[in-house]
Amino acid sequence: MVERWLREIQNLPSVKGTFITTMRGAVLESYGLEIEEQDMQNMAIRLLRIHALTWEAENPLTEIELYWKNLFIVGKISQNILLVTVCDSPQVVALLRITINVSLSHIVQEKKIYKKAKSHVTDPSHLLRKGQLDENETKLLAKR
Amino acid sequence: MAGRARNFIAQPHVIYKKSEIKSATGLNLRSAEWAVLTQINGEQSIQEIANVLAMTVKDVAHIMYNLYTHGVIDVSQVERKKHNFAEVQFFDTLEKVLMTIIGPVATFVIDDMIEDMELDKSKFPVERIAELIELISDEISDEAKKIAFQSDMLQYLKKKLI
Numbered sequence: 001m002v003e004r005w006l007r008e009i010q011n012l013p014s015v016k017g018t019f020i021t022t023m024r025g026a027v028l029e030s031y032g033l034e035i036e037e038q039d040m041q042n043m044a045i046r047l048l049r050i051h052a053l054t055w056e057a058e059n060p061l062t063e064i065e066l067y068w069k070n071l072f073i074v075g076k077i078s079q080n081i082l083l084v085t086v087c088d089s090p091q092v093v094a095l096l097r098i099t100i101n102v103s104l105s106h107i108v109q110e111k112k113i114y115k116k117a118k119s120h121v122t123d124p125s126h127l128l129r130k131g132q133l134d135e136n137e138t139k140l141l142a143k144r
Numbered sequence: 145m146a147g148r149a150r151n152f153i154a155q156p157h158v159i160y161k162k163s164e165i166k167s168a169t170g171l172n173l174r175s176a177e178w179a180v181l182t183q184i185n186g187e188q189s190i191q192e193i194a195n196v197l198a199m200t201v202k203d204v205a206h207i208m209y210n211l212y213t214h215g216v217i218d219v220s221q222v223e224r225k226k227h228n229f230a231e232v233q234f235f236d237t238l239e240k241v242l243m244t245i246i247g248p249v250a251t252f253v254i255d256d257m258i259e260d261m262e263l264d265k266s267k268f269p270v271e272r273i274a275e276l277i278e279l280i281s282d283e284i285s286d287e288a289k290k291i292a293f294q295s296d297m298l299q300y301l302k303k304k305l306i
Binding site (some may be wrong): 051070073093094101 | 294295
């Protein structure tokens, strides 16, 4: 069922694929993308950090659009779910946004998705503190 | 490069395409230039690209001039595109759906939005229908009602236009 709504988005011109994550960036489902789950997670975390920054400023953004390399990325957050759409170019942006809104409203009602999303609810500001540990830091932690 | 620059046509209806000979790889482009370049597809005019990116025609034409002088894009179509206009039936459906959500003010909201877009109901381009639906959606404060409106109109668009 979730796949059906992701496919709705993917059927639009220039859309390469879509994926959904929890508010911690864990990938729940993806469609049409030939990239590693880890890369999807990294992309999601960057979007969630932008969201977290605006959340801290008490004006949280729920729609984020940006260019990454030569791709157009749209992130939409609703009910603790992040839906990311990756496009070659923003050809039919208005139609894309409408389709994303409608699809996401159906996806969040899926029991499986809803449960997982709920269990991953977190204070958005945690994402701003969480960074990647470099090699030296990992070694230091291993010593303790 | 100077000779090529002279051939650039900056009129809003002109359509450009990506060059088949030279790519942008290796060029140091700014984000606005990337944004314009990703829009150039041999189908969208300078005016349409400006609308999508919320930029002025002048700015888009300026960026495209630079891309053209670098040989990254070529002219695709100089003649004006024939527009498909939305049928009366579309506005009837739009009004009917919106009326069930916001009541009798629906007609005024639709007319206001069309006016904001500097367009006319009788000559409303089909390619801007989704934009109109999105603008009207912004006027609906209740999130559930907004989604219901978008969902109904999306179904209509799929049946009739896509």
